[in-house]
Ligand SMILES: *[C@@H]1O[C@H](CO)[C@@H](O)[C@H](O)[C@H]1NC(C)=O
């Protein structure tokens with residue numbers, strides 16, 4: 001957010017006009033409230049209504065991985081007696097429904113210390129200002145017809161360094177519970193560069209009045225109004241998103257040839273699947289690639305996403321490379337990890353594989369944190385499986401696939417302890433019966449066949465050499481001496 005990854009969150013400023021119209025008359029009868037949010041996603045998965053305001057749920061409340069900043073306008077007494085005791089309050093929340101700081105709703109009169117109480121759910125429009133300068137957050141409220149008080153209601157130091165991520169969405173969330181209100185946002189401006197633009201108050205819509213007791217509106221009409229107001233807020237949110245963050249995660253510029261690739265994934269989905277390529281989702285790091293675990297938002301399936309950071313020059317020839325990946329996506333064998341697809345974004349290439357639960361053969365053999373030791377039978381079954389997979393690649397499929405990076409860390413072990421050869425990131429395709437081309441020598445020290453190092457020709461034979469080295473490691477009793485030699489890449 002707010003610029004490039006390296007910069008820390010600098011500042012933002014927002015002002016908006018809200019109106020909370022309870023369904024029944026009298027203070028304290030409506031619920032539950034409205035919140036301004038900064039969040040890493042447009043969705044709040046699993047969010048609950050009521051006190052959670054559609055942002056958190058009982059599981060993730062207080063979790064540091066939420067990365068959510070919220071300013072709540074709460075109209076119901078807080079939960080669990082821990083905080084938020086006044087039902088009519090404004091609070092600043094980090095990752096949790098428990099406010100870091102909260103004040104009952106009032107405004108300072110002019111420049112004095114005198115205050116005037118305000119009722120959030122009066123149904124009258126209230127203007128709010130939220131300003132963050134990198135150190136302090138100020139929250140100010142006043143009735144719409146009274147200009148901004150010079151003293152904020154809340155002025156508190158907060159650190160958003162661990163909250164704000166590269167891309168954040170600004171928006172609103174509101175919820176009802178047993179008590180209900182209609183929550184409206186009548187106008188909104190937001191800026192990450194200086195003070196948010198003033199709102200032209202004369203152009204704001206008015207919130208629909210509360211139904212008169214005994215009126216002919218039934219609950220369905222109220223529900224419709226509430227739904228429409230949510231849609232309005234969403235539209236506003238999307239608008240802001242497009243104007244502010246278009247150049248970030250949103251846009252995907254595609255070249256013509258990319259359009260008819262059935263295995264192309266949308267970057268947006270991968271970004272969501274890996275929670276924004278979050279550190280905590282990393283399941284492997286090698287050479288110039290990082291592997292994330294992800295759950296695809298569209299289907300809910302678990303995948304492994306390998307993010308290869310390339311330089312511009314190595315992207316050259318990407319079209320051919322992608323054509324090969326499209327072919328590799330058709331490989332199907334019980335001892336191969338299925339390559340589901342790919343995605344290109346700027347200098348990054350992303351490859352999407354099936355997620356295999358038990359990790360790699362390398363980690364099963366050499367990671368001292370592993371609780372159990374593979375039996376000889378299991379080891380034998382695993383190397384037979386790799387051989388089956390390689391045979392399929394070399395001889396049984398329509399093209400000859402030279403894997404070029406057979407090694408224990410590229411052999412994954414599935415739930416049934418069968419080997420699945422993975423990582424076709426370096427694979428090359430040949431027609432049956434053609435000569436091997438000279439390529440850059442890629443692979444891992446120890447696994448590279450002597451003739452490959454000499455003539456640069458990757459072939460089925462050099463794969464078999466690597467397979468032999470991999471198998472010998474699987475059967476070596478004393479493995480510790482090999483640690484540390486295995487993740488060497490040359491390229
Ligand atoms: C917050 O309010 C304090 C006190 O009025 C003021 O000194 C400070 O400049 C304000 N900060 C921001 C970010 O508006």
Ligand SMILES: *[C@@H]1O[C@H](CO)[C@@H](O)[C@H](O)[C@H]1NC(C)=O
Pocket residue numbers: 193194
């Ligand atoms: C931020 O605002 C200043 C003036 O207020 C302007 O000169 C500058 O170009 C703006 N920066 C961005 C990134 O919009």
